[in-house]
Amino acid sequence: MNRVRALALLAGLTVLLGCGAAPIAPPPPTGAFAPFAAEVARILQPARADRGAFQKLTELCDGIGNRLAGSEALDRAIAWAQATLRADGLANVHAEPVTVTRWVRGQESLELLTPRPLALTMLGLGGSVATPPEGVTAEVVVAHDEHDLKLLGERIRGRIVLFDNPMPVYTPETGAQYGETVRFRGHGAAIAGKLGAVAVLVRSVTARSLATPHTGNTRYDDDGPNIPAAAVSTEHAALLTRLIARGEVVKVRLKMQARTEGTAPSANVLAELPGREWPEQVVVLGGHLDSWDVGQGAHDDGAGCVMAMQAVALLKRLGLQPRRTIRVVLWTNEENGLAGAKAYAQVHAGELVRHVAALEADSGAFRPEALTVELQDAEQEAKAAAQLHQLAGLLAGMQLEIRQRGSGADVAPMKSGGVPLVGLVMESSTYFDYHHTPADTLDKVDPALLAQGEALFAALAYVLAEWPGQLGR
Amino acid sequence: MNRVRALALLAGLTVLLGCGAAPIAPPPPTGAFAPFAAEVARILQPARADRGAFQKLTELCDGIGNRLAGSEALDRAIAWAQATLRADGLANVHAEPVTVTRWVRGQESLELLTPRPLALTMLGLGGSVATPPEGVTAEVVVAHDEHDLKLLGERIRGRIVLFDNPMPVYTPETGAQYGETVRFRGHGAAIAGKLGAVAVLVRSVTARSLATPHTGNTRYDDDGPNIPAAAVSTEHAALLTRLIARGEVVKVRLKMQARTEGTAPSANVLAELPGREWPEQVVVLGGHLDSWDVGQGAHDDGAGCVMAMQAVALLKRLGLQPRRTIRVVLWTNEENGLAGAKAYAQVHAGELVRHVAALEADSGAFRPEALTVELQDAEQEAKAAAQLHQLAGLLAGMQLEIRQRGSGADVAPMKSGGVPLVGLVMESSTYFDYHHTPADTLDKVDPALLAQGEALFAALAYVLAEWPGQLGR
Numbered sequence: 012m013n014r015v016r017a018l019a020l021l022a023g024l025t026v027l028l029g030c031g032a033a034p035i036a037p038p039p040p041t042g043a044f045a046p047f048a049a050e051v052a053r054i055l056q057p058a059r060a061d062r063g064a065f066q067k068l069t070e071l072c073d074g075i076g077n078r079l080a081g082s083e084a085l086d087r088a089i090a091w092a093q094a095t096l097r098a099d100g101l102a103n104v105h106a107e108p109v110t111v112t113r114w115v116r117g118q119e120s121l122e123l124l125t126p127r128p129l130a131l132t133m134l135g136l137g138g139s140v141a142t143p144p145e146g147v148t149a150e151v152v153v154a155h156d157e158h159d160l161k162l163l164g165e166r167i168r169g170r171i172v173l174f175d176n177p178m179p180v181y182t183p184e185t186g187a188q189y190g191e192t193v194r195f196r197g198h199g200a201a202i203a204g205k206l207g208a209v210a211v212l213v214r215s216v217t218a219r220s221l222a223t224p225h226t227g228n229t230r231y232d233d234d235g236p237n238i239p240a241a242a243v244s245t246e247h248a249a250l251l252t253r254l255i256a257r258g259e260v261v262k263v264r265l266k267m268q269a270r271t272e273g274t275a276p277s278a279n280v281l282a283e284l285p286g287r288e289w290p291e292q293v294v295v296l297g298g299h300l301d302s303w304d305v306g307q308g309a310h311d312d313g314a315g316c317v318m319a320m321q322a323v324a325l326l327k328r329l330g331l332q333p334r335r336t337i338r339v340v341l342w343t344n345e346e347n348g349l350a351g352a353k354a355y356a357q358v359h360a361g362e363l364v365r366h367v368a369a370l371e372a373d374s375g376a377f378r379p380e381a382l383t384v385e386l387q388d389a390e391q392e393a394k395a396a397a398q399l400h401q402l403a404g405l406l407a408g409m410q411l412e413i414r415q416r417g418s419g420a421d422v423a424p425m426k427s428g429g430v431p432l433v434g435l436v437m438e439s440s441t442y443f444d445y446h447h448t449p450a451d452t453l454d455k456v457d458p459a460l461l462a463q464g465e466a467l468f469a470a471l472a473y474v475l476a477e478w479p480g481q482l483g484r
Numbered sequence: 485m486n487r488v489r490a491l492a493l494l495a496g497l498t499v500l501l502g503c504g505a506a507p508i509a510p511p512p513p514t515g516a517f518a519p520f521a522a523e524v525a526r527i528l529q530p531a532r533a534d535r536g537a538f539q540k541l542t543e544l545c546d547g548i549g550n551r552l553a554g555s556e557a558l559d560r561a562i563a564w565a566q567a568t569l570r571a572d573g574l575a576n577v578h579a580e581p582v583t584v585t586r587w588v589r590g591q592e593s594l595e596l597l598t599p600r601p602l603a604l605t606m607l608g609l610g611g612s613v614a615t616p617p618e619g620v621t622a623e624v625v626v627a628h629d630e631h632d633l634k635l636l637g638e639r640i641r642g643r644i645v646l647f648d649n650p651m652p653v654y655t656p657e658t659g660a661q662y663g664e665t666v667r668f669r670g671h672g673a674a675i676a677g678k679l680g681a682v683a684v685l686v687r688s689v690t691a692r693s694l695a696t697p698h699t700g701n702t703r704y705d706d707d708g709p710n711i712p713a714a715a716v717s718t719e720h721a722a723l724l725t726r727l728i729a730r731g732e733v734v735k736v737r738l739k740m741q742a743r744t745e746g747t748a749p750s751a752n753v754l755a756e757l758p759g760r761e762w763p764e765q766v767v768v769l770g771g772h773l774d775s776w777d778v779g780q781g782a783h784d785d786g787a788g789c790v791m792a793m794q795a796v797a798l799l800k801r802l803g804l805q806p807r808r809t810i811r812v813v814l815w816t817n818e819e820n821g822l823a824g825a826k827a828y829a830q831v832h833a834g835e836l837v838r839h840v841a842a843l844e845a846d847s848g849a850f851r852p853e854a855l856t857v858e859l860q861d862a863e864q865e866a867k868a869a870a871q872l873h874q875l876a877g878l879l880a881g882m883q884l885e886i887r888q889r890g891s892g893a894d895v896a897p898m899k900s901g902g903v904p905l906v907g908l909v910m911e912s913s914t915y916f917d918y919h920h921t922p923a924d925t926l927d928k929v930d931p932a933l934l935a936q937g938e939a940l941f942a943a944l945a946y947v948l949a950e951w952p953g954q955l956g957r
Contacts, residue, residue, distance in 0.1 A: 073726055076602065129549065132922065222779070222922035223694040246925045253546055253926070306695070306719075449605065449695035452719045453726070 044402050047474045050331065051405045054473055057325065058466035064321035065458035067095060068314065072307035072453040079137075079304040080344035080351075081113030081275035088300050089278050092320070092341050096282035099324035101339070103285070106278035109354040111344040113275040114138055116304055117268025121212070121241060124148065124262040126254060131263065132244035134224035134305065134448075136196060136213065137347045138231070139240045139269045146266035147171065147210045147239060153252050160202065168207030171263060174199045175248045178218040178443065187439040189446075192216050193227065200240035201232045210239045210265050214248035217443050222246055225447045226303050228347045239267050277301075279351045280341040284323050286476065288334040293362065294476045295338050295430075296322065296370040296468055299345030299352075299421050306451035310375035310442060314461060315435075316341050318372050322468035333476035335367060342421040345373070349420060356424035363428030368475045368482055371419025372435040372468065375442040376461040381412040382471075383434035384482070387426055391483030392416075395431050398482055402474055409467065431482035435467055517875050520947045523804065524878045527946055530798065531939035537794035538931035540568060541787065545780035545926040552610075552777040553817035553824075554586030554748035561773050562751050565793070565814050569755035572797035574812070576758070579751035582827040584817040586748040587611055589777055590741025594685070594714060597621065597735040599727060604736065605717035607697035607778065607921075609669060609686065610820045611704070612713045612742045619739035620644065620683045620712060626725050633675065641680030644736060647672045648721045651691040651916065660912045662919075665689050666700065673713035674705045683712045683738050687721035690916050695719055698920045699776050701820045712740050750774075752824045753814040757796050759949065761807035766835065767949045768811050768903075769795065769843040769941055772818030772825075772894050779924035783848035783915060787934060788908075789814050791845050795941035806949035808840060815894040818846070822893060829897035836901030841948045841955055844892025845908040845941065848915040849934040854885040855944075856907035857955070860899055864956030868904050871955055875947055882940065904955035908940055 071088060078085035089106055096104045114137055121133040149171045154160040156176055160167070174195035181187050193216050200211045215225035224244045231237045243251075254261050280300060286292060298315020302308020319339050326337065343351035356363070382399050386392035396413050403411040418432035426432055437460075445451040475482065544561060551558035562579055569577045587610055594606040622644045627633040629649055633640070647668035654660050666689050673684045688698035697717050704710045716724075727734050753773060759765060771788020775781020792812050799810065816824035829836070855872050859865035869886050876884040891905035899905055910933075918924040948955065 069726070073723060073730075076600065127549065219694070220923065221692070221694040221696040221917060222925075223696065246923060246927055249927045250546060250925070253542070257546075444694060450693065450719060452695075452723070454719055454722045 042401050043478060043480050044405055044474060047477060048405055050473060051470045052407070053329065054326070054331070054469045055407065055466050057329065058322070058469050059462050061321060061325060061462050061465060062458050063324065064317040064461045064465045065456070067317040067320055068309060068456060068461065069453060071313050071317065072309050077302050077304050077306055077308050078300065079114070080111040080277055080301045080347060082304070085277060085301050085343065089280055092280045092300060092316070096280070096320060096339065100327050101282040101284060101323060104282040106280050107354065107358060109277050109279055109343050109351050110274045111277040111350045112348050113272045114347055115270055115272055117141070117270065119241065119267040119269065121243065122264045124264055126259045126261070131247045132222050132224050133241045134226040135267045135269045136229040136240040136242055137226060137303065138229050138271070139200070139267060140237045141269050142210065142239045142265055142267045146264040148262065148264045149209050151212070151251055151255065151261045151263055153255050160206070167203060170208055171210045171212060171265065172199070172203040172208045173212040173248060173251055175214045175252045177214065177245065178216055180218045181440045187443050189216065189443055196227045196242065197230055200229050200238055204231070204236040204238040208238060212241055212243045212248070215242045215245050217245060217446070219444045220245040223448050223450055226305060227447045239265060239269070241265060241267065277343040277351070279343055279355055282323070282339045284327055284332065284337040286334050286336040287332045290336045292335040292365045292367055293338050294335055294368050294370070294472050295340050295366060295422070296472050297340035297342060297421070298372050299343070300341040301343050301346055303346055303447050305449045307453055309451050309453050309456050310445050311447065311451055312345065312373045314376035314456060314464065315372035318461065318464035318468050321465045322472060325465065325469050326473055331473060333473055335476040337472045337476050345421055352421040352424050356428065360428065363425055363430050366425065366428070366430040368431045368433055369422040369425050370433045370435060370468065370471060371422045372464055373419045373421070374437045374439060376456045376464055377437035377439065377442060378460060379409055379411060379435060379463055379467045380438040381414050381436040383414045383417040383436055385416050385418040385426060385432040386483050387429055388483065395483035399433070402471070405474070406467065406470055433471070435464065437464065515874050516951060516953050517878055517947060520950060521878055523946060524943045525880070526802065527799070527804070527942045528880065528939050530802065531795070531942050532935050534794060534798060534935050534938060535931050536797065537790040537934045537938045538929070540790040540793055541782060541929060541934065542926060544786050544790065545782050550775045550777050550779055550781050551773065552587070553584040553750055553774045553820060555777070558750060558774050558816065562753055565753045565773060565789070569753070569793060569812065573800050574755040574757060574796060577755040579753050580827065580831060582750050582752055582816050582824050583747045584750040584823045585821050586745045587820055588743055588745055590614070590743065592714065592740040592742065594716065595737045597737055599732045599734070604720045605695050605697050606714045607699040608740045608742045609702040609713040609715055610699060610776065611702050611744070612673070612740060613710045614742050615683065615712045615738055615740045619737045621735065621737045622682050624685070624724055624728065624734045624736055626728050633679070640676060643681055644683045644685060644738065645672070645676040645681045646685040646721060646724055648687045648725045650687060650718065651689055653691045654913045660916050662689065662916055669700050669715065670703055673702050673711055677709040677711040681711060685714055685716045685721070688715045688718050690718060690919070692917045693718040696921050696923055699778060700920045712738060712742070714738060714740065750816040750824070752816055752828055755796070755812045757800055757805065757810040759808040760805045763809045765808040765838045765840055766811050767808055767841050767843070767945050768813050768839060768895070769945050770813035770815060770894070771845050772816070773814040774816050774819055776819055776920050778922045780926055782924050782926050782929050783918050784920065784924055785818065785846045787849035787929060787937065788845035791934065791937035791941050794938045795945060798938065798942050799946055804946060806946055808949040810945045810949050818894055825894040825897050829901065833901065836898055836903050839898065839901070839903040841904045841906055842895040842898050843906045843908060843941065843944060844895045845937055846892045846894070847910045847912060849929045849937055850910035850912065850915060851933060852882055852884060852908060852936055852940045853911040854887050854909040856887045856890040856909055858889055858891040858899060858905040859956050860902055861956065868956035872906070875944070878947070879940065879943055906944070908937065910937070
């Protein structure tokens with residue numbers, strides 16, 4: 012991991028500055044940010060008491076539901092977001108057109124045929140091609156990792172590869188280990204296809220399951236071949252692995268109607284609180300409005316969207332108009348293409364030099380745990396991390412680590428434009444239980460924790476837009 | 485709750501005996517059971533290291549899978565259990581015929597029609613009747629409890645009633661509160677049918693869900709009417725309730741092919757370790773071999789069955805043949821009729837007077853937490869509780885409460901025959917996450933905890949069969 016833990020960073024700084032006191036808790040507000048302590052306190056208190064974000068999330072989840080890019084549901088969400096931002100009194104509310112790939116799941120099923128018939132719990136992976144109408148029927152071989160795949164060699168040809176690599180149990184020390192576990196969902200089909208597999212099954216990327224399949228995107232290589240790919244519940248991945256381990260011939264039939272139906276019009280939603288002194292300078296904050304086509308996209312990433320929307324609505328309501336413009340951006344198509352993120356960076360390319368920060372929240376509505384910071388220039392990034400550490404000292408009641416690298420997917424395309432990217436990272440002990448599943452629903456969201464995210468967004472956006480300095484400078 | 489907590493009981497006893505020391509931990513082995521300390525230690529140690537119960541559970545879950553009464557799968561399980569018990573060298577292995585009701589689920593679905601189309605996560609309740617082929621389409625009304633039902637009054641007529649009473653979150657003090665929460669699953673259809681409802685939906689009985697429906701039995705009254713009944717995931721129960729609360733007209737279409745196909749032959753499985761002195765006297769121990777028709781019936785109650793099977797196999801292997809006969813009984817049809825339990829009590833009615841104890845484990849493979857004891861005679865029950873408390877003192881490393889009342893469903897019919905009933909109760913903080921769901925699978929079972937159950941069964945059965953005294957006498 013490329014993380015620099017806050018304490019390690021601070022220890023380094025204190026050595027650098029010749030200051031020997033061992034830092035335990037974040038320092039009191041100091042330096043450049045001290046003048047904002049009163050305003051931050053004025054923001055945090057009502058933000059934490061605010062239930063407006065949860066009200067918005069309820070409208071999004073219950074009124075619209077899940078919303079894959081290119082779906083009518085996302086179109087409705089885009090219209091809802093604009094209407095809501097307008098009702099909150101924000102300026103320049105508009106949708107910026109983005110062309111997205113339209114992927115449709117269709118009917119799908121996975122049946123165990125031998126050693127005994129059983130309906131298996133599955134969810135096709137986004138971007139997958141269909142099977143023939145009669146399905147793909149083949150024996151299953153198991154690979155836990157790349158090494159296993161090598162050992163299987165020719166036995167992959169004509170078979171279905173099950174990638175059964177379990178997500179480890181979360182610990183505060185190791186985190187969720189999503190990045191390490193998800194790799195076969197991403198490129199398993201591409202790898203196995205080249206080795207002659209006729210389809211792949213991927214163990215759902217979660218450490219905790221109640222017969223719950225997890226979808227997510229898969230990518231083929233340009234030179235193919237494109238073979239069907241589906242996630243299977245951890246329970247059934249483990250079952251197939253056990254059956255094979257005891258010498259059974261495991262045959263399954265995978266049927267998927269999944270298809271990419273060309274492209275579809277979609278949009279990013281933008282809204283602004285115009286700056287009072289330097290309105291041409293911008294602090295971006297947001298989340299992605301699209302979700303997978305299951306559940307309600309409550310944590311992923313309805314939460315990030317409504318935190319950002321409500322944070323700016325709150326600043327407006329409090330009459331706080333900072334020097335720079337604060338711009339809410341709700342990106343489209345994060346889940347399966349990043350077309351919204353790329354379009355924003357492209358359309359606003361000439362303006363990126365005046366983006367003083369781009370903030371994204373895309374890790375659910377849990378206790379804020381860290382800020383990530385990422386900048387093209389390493390020295391600037393280190394400086395920005397130190398600045399954020401000072402800024403975090405203003406946020407009474409939050410113990411935020413500052414980590415270098417690892418910003419949100421939607422802000423990432425702005426990196427090459429020199430924009431300081433800041434990720435709002437939430438505690439992740441349960442996030443991946445819900446992530447990309449039918450269980451990512453409103454009832455899993457704690458309104459008080461959602462308000463913590465709103466508070467963090469509001470305070471950060473306000474200070475970064477008001478402070479005459481700039482992150483990394 | 486009719487429980488008498490061990491400490492309260494012991495406190496009462498100490499007062500009775502004029503002994504003022506405050507008891508904190510179970511007392512050291514004393515009284516009648518002291519002579520068995522060495523044998524118990526000889527049993528516990530290898531039992532805890534034994535992985536034979538997990539091997540058996542693997543065969544049952546992976547080789548056969550779920551096994552509803554009247555299904556071919558249960559027939560295979562009955563054959564497997566006999567073969568396994570014979571292979572372990574037990575005596576008198578046989579199946580005792582039991583006629584069971586044969587209920588078949590068939591295809592089923594629940595669709596939200598208004599305010600917007602959505603496939604809802606459901607699982608028909610066992611014993612339910614079918615809907616017409618075109619389904620039952622009606623508006624949903626919500627009742628959280630009996631009071632709500634009264635308030636709804638005439639608005640129930642022609643509607644579908646959703647019973648949305650959430651299971652509270654588990655705490656060590658309150659337990660899982662299953663009994664209190666499950667009532668609408670049991671009799672909701674009967675009550676709502678009489679009030680004119682056309683179907684009922686019941687919120688799944690669990691405090692933790694990942695889009696996981698929980699089935700279970702429902703019962704109609706003899707005078708009907710019999711209306712279709714299905715469980716819905718907690719997520720979707722909560723969604724319907726929220727939609728209705730905000731004034732939406734919620735219409736759904738329920739389709740179920742569920743049907744009772746008369747009766748089918750089934751069987752209880754019996755096997756014995758014959759007593760060396762008083763073979764006509766019997767200690768029964770077991771679980772129920774049937775399960776619901778989803779998941780693998782791993783915790784419910786494959787675990788109880790294999791704990792009992794392996795406990796007796798272990799005693800046999802250790803060459804421990806107590807004075808009385810130890811009889812393993814694997815009951816059929818616990819889930820939807822109790823025909824196996826009733827048949828055992830009936831067939832063995834003349835023998836019950838020589839049953840010195842009947843032990844059942846039917847709460848999964850978790851840390852043993854308590855023993856329940858139930859006897860027709862209240863004085864005998866109190867005495868048996870005190871005796872079990874002493875006996876529990878032999879079980880080094882287990883901190884068992886002794887609770888009066890609440891024995892297993894399969895031993896309950898022996899109560900009127902004067903048999904002391906003993907339930908092995910496991911810690912239940914997660915049991916109801918899995919109970920009656922597709923997630924009750926082998927991967928949820930910890931082999932070491934399963935072996936703890938085996939150890940408890942083996943030690944209890946041995947002592948009760950060897951000890952010249954009798955529980956309650």
